[in-house]
Amino acid sequence: MIEKALSGSKYYWAWICFLLAVILVGVAAYIRQFHYGLGLTGMSRDVSWGFYIAQFTFFVGVAASAVMVVLPYYLHDFKRFGRITILGEFLAIPSVIMCMLFIFVDMGQPTRILNVILHPTPNSVMFWDMIVLSGYLMLNIVVGWVSLSSHYKLVHPPKWIKPLVFLSIPWAFSIHTVTAFLYSGLPARHFWLSAIMAVRFLSSAFASGPALLVLLCLLIKRITKFDPGDRAIKGLVTIVTYALIVSIFFVGLELFTAFYSHIPGHMQSFKYLYFGLEGHGKLIPLMWFSTLLAITAVLLLLIPATRTNQTTLVIACIFVHVSLWVDKGFGFVIGGFIPNPLEKITEYWPTLNELLVTAGIWSIGMLVLTALYRIAIVVKVELEA
Amino acid sequence: MSNLKPDELSRINYTPPEEDWMAVPVQMRKGMYCHGASENSLTTVGFPNPRKWSSADTDWKLPDNWQEIVLKGMAERLEKYRSFHIFMDICVRCGACADKCHFFLGTGDPKNMPVLRAELLRSVYRREFTTAGKILGKLSGSRQLTEDVLKEWWYYFFQCTECRRCSVFCPYGIDTAEITMIARELLNLLGLNIEWIAGPVANCYMKGNHLGLEPHTITSSIDFLLDEIEEVTGVKIEPTFNRKGAEILFVTPSGDLFADPGTYTCMGYLMLFHQLGLDYTWSTYASEGGNFGSFTSNEMGKRLNSKIYAEAKRLGVKWILGGECGHMWRVLNQYMDTWNGPADFLQVPVSPITGTVFENAASTKMVHISEFTADLLKHNKIEIDPSRNDHYKVTYHDSCNPSRGMGLLEEPRYIIKKVCNNFFEMPENTIREKTFCCGSGSGLNASEDMELRLRGGFPRANAVKHVHDKHGVNMLSCICAIDRAALTTLMDYWVPGVKVIGVTELLANAMKMKGENDRETDLRGEPLSGAQDGEEKEDSEDA
C-alpha cells in the first residue's frame, strides 16, 4: 500500500516538497548543532531542558490520545468511530516518531544512543519511556497497518490482531503515565512533584489530541473524497470538551494546593509563569494567552450553537490545541526549572537554530502523517467507490 | 467445457512437490494441451517435419538429428536475440515472478511459475552453452536435452500465453514471452506446433485471415452485419472493399467478422466510420490484424504481417487504422515496422475529422481505433447518449499486449467513461499493466485445452467476480478479439451473468447517428433501460 503515498495531485506534491524543504533546513540546523553542541539552543545550566523535551512531552500526549478513538470503538462497540480509528492510530505513529526525534536531538552525545539498550537501567524512568514509546510505535504500526490492509483486501483481520488492539489501550495510558513520571519523581522540582501529574497529562492529552483529530477530519472532509462522518466528529468533540474541563480542573487543584498551603517552593513556578518572579516574566504573556484560549474554548464547546457551527468549532479546536500546546509544550517544562535549586532565576527562550530543528521534526511528523493518511484515505475511498 | 465444477476447479494447491522439479517427469494431462499441428498446415507454409502425429503418442516422429537441430537453433538464436541470451544468463531465481502467472495461480503446477518455465530451457542452455554448466553438471542446475525434456517444453511452452505479466515484476525485466517465443521457434524446427496455431497460420497465409474466410465470405459476413445495423438503427451503410485511392485502410482481426460478440464490435466500426463519413476501405487480402505467425516464429510472423503494408501500398491509401485486438497490437507496435517497413509510401496519420496528427505513429503509420476514437470524443465530434448503456454495469479488462507491449491504458478508459454511466474498475493489482490474461492468448483458445483455459482465466474471472458481487457488474469490456471469444466462455463458467463487449460496441450503442430511428434495443437486441425504467426507479427510491 506504501506506493499509494507516491501518487497524488500537484497540490499533494507541492505540500510534500514544502515539507521536504523544511526537513532539509531542519537537518542542516541539526548538523550545525551536532558539531557545535547544544549550546546553540537557548538551554542553560539552569534550564537544562527546553523546547525539545517540551515538544516531546506534548506529542506523547497526542500519541496517547489515539486511545480515545480506539477504546470506545473496541471496548464499547462505539460504531461511529469505526471510520476514524485508523486515523487515530495513524496519528499516533508520527507523534511517537516525533517524540523519539525530539529526544534524539536533545541528546548531548547522540552517537552513544545505543547505550540505553546496551546498559539497560530499569531504575531510570527514561529507560521505561524508551520501552513504552517503542512498544507503542510498534503496536500502532502493526495494528493500523494490518487492519487497514485486511480491510483493503476484504479479508478478516488475523485473529492475533485483537489482543494487540486490547494491549494498545492500556499501553497508550502507560506512555503518558511514564512520561509524567519523568517529571513527577524528581525531588527538588516542586512544580512537577505532584501525584496528579499523570492524570493531568492524560486529561490534557485527551483534549489536545482529539481536538487535532477533529481538525484533521474536517480538513480531510474538505480536501478528499473521504468523509469521516459528522457523528464521529461529534463524538470527538464531546471527548475534547470534557477532557479540557477536567484538565482545567486539575490545574485548579494544583493552584489550590500550592497557594493555600503557601509553601514557597510550590508557588514559585506558578508565580513565575503567570505573574513574574523577581522581575522575570518572559512567559507571562504566553501563559495568559493559553489560559484565555482554554477558557474561550470551553465556552465555545459548551454552548450548543457554537459547538455545532463548523466555523466556531474549528476555532474552538484550534484554541484547545494551541492552548494546551503552549501549556505543555512550553510552559510546563520551562516553569519547572525556574527558579533553579539554588533559587536563582535563569530565563529561557528558544533560539532560531533550535526552532529550525523543531520545525524540521514537525515536518517529518507531518510528512509521515500525510503519507499515512494518504494511504488510509485512498484505500477507504477505493473501497467505497 | 470442463467436467469439473467451478467450486472444484478452484481448489488449487500451491505447494510444490517434495522432489526436485527436474526429477518430476512431464505428465501431459488431457484438457491441458492442444492437438499437435497437422501435416497439411505445416506443408502449406513450408514448415519442417510435416507428418501425421499426435501429441498423445509416445513417438512424436522426430527427425534423427533432432537434438542437433534444436541445439543449432539455440546457438543461432543466442546470437540473433540479445534478449534470449541475457535472459538465459541473469535470472537469480528470486521468485518475484512466481505468483504472477495466471497459469500458476490457476493450476498450482510449479512449472507454470515463469521462472521454472524458463528454467526448462535454461537447464539445457547451461549444459550446452556455459562453462560452469559443462564443468559442474547437475550442480549448476543443468540437464541433458532428452525427448522427455522436449515434450516438457512442448507442454509448458504451449501453456504460456506470452502475456508478459511476469516481466513487469522481474527486477531485470526477464520476459517469459520472449523465452516462450524462442522456445516455440525451436519446437517449430521439429514440426512441433499445435494445430490451433498452425491451422490459422496456414489459413492466414493463403486466404488472408486466420478463419480462412475467402473474399466473398468476408463481404457476405459484413452484409449480414449491415442488415443487423439497419434493423436496430434504421441506417443503411455501404462500406467498400479493396478500394484503391481510399484515404485509410482499415484492418481488424478476422474474429470480429464471424463470432459473437466480436461481430457487434465490428458493427460498431461500421457505424462509426459511416457516421464520420470516413474515406476508408476494407481489404480481403489483408483481412487479418492478428498474427498467429508471431506465436510460431519470428519469420512466420513477418510473412503474415507483410500483407498489411503490401495492401496499403497497392491500394495507395495514406495511412492504416487498426481495430481492437490484443497481440495484433503488440505486433504492430513492436515488430511490424522493423519486419516490413519502412512504410515510406504512406503518410503520417492525420485524423480527417479532427485534424489531429498521430505523432506517436509517425513511422508505422498505423493508428489504434481507441486512439482514433478517444481523439474524436475529446473534440466532441460524435454525439453521445451514454444513457443508452445504462442497462450495463461495465468493467474493463486490459488486454495483455496493448497494456504491457504498448501502454494503451487510458484511451479505452476515456472512451468508456464518455459512453457509459456505470463504470467500475476491478481491483488495482489486476488491471492496467498488472492485468491478468484471459488464459487463452497466444493461440491457446482451442476447445481441447478447455481446462487449461478455464484455470488460466481464473485470476481474471476472480477479479471480475469481485466487481460483479460488489457493484453488480454485468458487462466486461475489452479491446481484444481473443478476449471477446475467450472471456465469454470464461464468464459463463466462472461468473455467470457477465457478458463481454468490445469498447467500440459500447460506443456504437451510445452514438447518435444521422437519420437513425429511436433506438429501442442495443446492437444485441437487448431492450434499453428507457425513460420509463428510470422514472420507476426514482419512484421506488422515494417510497
Place this chain on the structure above:
Amino acid sequence: MPDKSKIFFLLVIFLVIVTSPFIYNMVRTPAGVVVKLNTPVIDNMTVKQCILPKEQMIHDHMKILNSWRDDVVRGNHREFGKIDGVMYEKSLQLTCLHCHSNKSEFCDRCHTYASVSVYCWDCHVAQKENKL
C-alpha cells in the same frame, strides 16, 4: 555490435572503478607508514620495553584501552602492575603518553594510514603537543 558505444562506455566505467585502487596507488605512490618511537623518555630507557610485549601492544592496544576505561572509572581498579619495580597505572595520559609523548608521530601515523578515527582525543589530551 549493436549499442557498441554504450556498451564500451559502460565497460570503461566498470574497468575504471574496479581498477581504481591500482590507478590511485600508481599516481599517488603509497608512502606506507613509519612509526617514530623516539621520545626523550624512551631514548633514556636502558631496556626499551612497553608494559606488554610490542606485538601484543600492536594487536591489542585498543582492547586494553577499552577495558581500562571501565576498570578505572567503574571499577576503581587503576593499577596495571609493576615492571622493574615501577608501578604503572591504567591511564592513557599518565602511562601511555608518558613515554609516547609524540602522539602525532606515534598514534596518528597509523590511525591516519588505516583511516581508523578514534574519539579518545575528544577528552584525553596529549602532553605538550596538544594545541588548544
Place this chain on the structure above:
Amino acid sequence: MSVDRRQFLKAAGATGLLGLLGSPLFKIFAPGELEASPELKEGMAKSAKRWAMVVDMKAFPTEESYNKCIEACNNIHNIPHIENEKHEIKWIWAEKYENAFPDSYNGYVSESIEKMKFLVLCNNCENPPCVRVCPTKATFKREDGIVVMDYHRCIGCRFCMAACPYGARSFNWRDPRPFIKNLNPSYPTRTKGVVEKCNFCADRLYRGELPACVEASNGALIFGDLKDENSNVRKTLRSKFTITRKPELGTFPGVYYIIGGS
C-alpha cells in the same frame, strides 16, 4: 572486560572461536600473544566506607581563602572558564546563604552570614536522585559513597541535572577545550555533550592524596570516612553543629557545613 596483566591473558585465551581451536592455532589467528609478567603488589590507595566532607565556613576568613580551593579544583580538573553563565561548568563554587540553603533562609540572618559565600559542590549523596534517573548507569555510586560519572558512557540526556536538588551538575553545552587556560596534561578534559560534576577527586584518593580542594583549604575542608568513628570528619561532626543542604529531601548529603558558633 578488564585488562590488567593477569586478567587479560586469561580472557584472551578463552574467547570464542579460539577456545574451540586450541592454543597452537591461536597464534595464527592473533599473532603476537606472549607469556604473563611477574606478580604485582597492592597500591597505596586511600579507602573508606563512605567518604564525606565538612565545610567549616568559619575557617574561610577571606574570599581568597575559598577561591584557592575553587582554583585548585578548576586547574587540576581542566575546568573551562566560560563567561556565558548559561554554559558555565562548575564543580565547586561559592554561593550566598539564601541560595545554598534556600529552605532555611528566613530573611533575617546576621550580616556576616548574609555576606558569607558558601562553598557548594556535589554532595555525593547517600541516596542520590541523579543515579536513580540515569538511563545508562553513566552516573553511579561507588561502594565508598562517591557518586561518579562515567564520561565515556554519558549520552547527555541531562535527566540527572533535572533530578539534582543542589544544582551541582554542569553540562558541556559546547567544546570546553578553548576555555581551559592552563591545561593539566595529566587529567582529561570532557567532550561536548556530557554532564560533569565533582567526584571527590576519586583518582587522587586512589593515589593516596586528598581531594584538591581539601588540600588547598588550609584545614577548612575536612575530609574522611563517615563510617570510621575516629576519622576527622566524625570527630568534627561530634564536636560541632553542622547542617546539610535540603535535608528534607532525604538524599543524605555527604557534605556538611559548619556555619557559626563554636
Place this chain on the structure above:
Amino acid sequence: MKILLPFLGVIGIVLVAFVGVGLLNLQYLFGVIIPYTAFAVFLAGVVLRILKWGRSAVPFCIPTTVGQQKSFPWIKRNRFDNPSNNFEVIVRMALEVLLFRSLFSNTSTALKEDERRLVHQSSKWLWLGGLAFHWSFFIVLLRHFRLFMDPVPASLYLVESMDGFVQLGVPVLYWTGLILLISVTYLFIRRVVITNVRYISLPNDHFPLLLVLFIALTGLIMRYVLKVNVISVKAFTVGLFSLKPNLTQDLGLIFYIHLLLVSVLLAYFPFSKLMHSAGVFLSPTRNMPNNSRRIRHINPWNYPVKVHTYEEYENDFRDKMKTVGLPLEKE
C-alpha cells in the same frame, strides 16, 4: 542437498585456507597468487561476458511497458515506466538499478480457501531485503577502499563518518556491516523457508548467498572480535594494489580465510548469475524506449521472406471475388 552442498562448499573454502595457510604455510599462494588470479579472472570474465552479450543482436524493440504510452498531450503518460526517449530510459534504468523499482511494485497473491477468492496484496519484503543487501554491500565495499588506497582519499572519510555514526565501545559500529549480515541472512532464510522459492532454487543460488554471508561474518569477526592488525592488513592490500605484494606482515589466519572467500566470489562472479548486475543494463525489455511506432527500429539480420502476394491471392480467388463485385487488378 541443494543447500547442503553449497554450504559444504563454503566450509570447504574456509578449511582450504585454514589448512593451506595455517598448517602448510602457503602464504604466497593464498595471499598473492590466488587473489591476483581471481581478480584477473573476474576482470576478464566480466568483460568477455559483456562482450559476448553485446555481440548478440537486438532485432526488435521490445520494452515491457508498465504504464501509459505517449499518445495525446491530454493523456497523462507514465514517463519512466513507459519511456518514450533515451533520457526517460536512463531514468527508468536508474530507478531500476538504484531503487529496484520493479520489485517495489511486487505483489503476493493468496487464495482465500473459504471464498475461493484470490487476494493480491502488495509485498515489499523482497524489495526491502534486496535493497538493504545490495546497498549495504556496496557501501561496505566502498569503505574497504581505505585499505586499498594510500593515502586514504578524503571522500571516504565522509562515508565512514556517516556509516560509523554510532559508538559501540571501540571501534565504532558500522551500520552497513550489520545490515549486510542481517539482509543476506534474510535472503538466505527466505530461500529456504518459502516453499516455492526453495523449489526453484538451485545450488548456485544458495552458494553465493552463503559465500557472502561468510565473507560478512569473517569481516565482522576481524573487526569486532579478533581485531586483526589493520596496519598489517593495509600494508598487505596496498602492496597487492600497487603490484608490489609483500608478505612480511603477520596477518592472522582469519584474514586469509576472508581473502580466499572473496577471491572465490570474484572468480565465481563472471560464470554465475551474479552477472545480473551487468546484465540488467543490457536487458532489452528495460533499456529501450517504447517508440517503435514513431521511429523505426532496425533489425540487423532482417532478411526477405517468402510471402503470399496479392497477385497469387487474386489468382486463387479471382472468380469468387468477381462474383461479389470486388475490384480486381486483372480481369
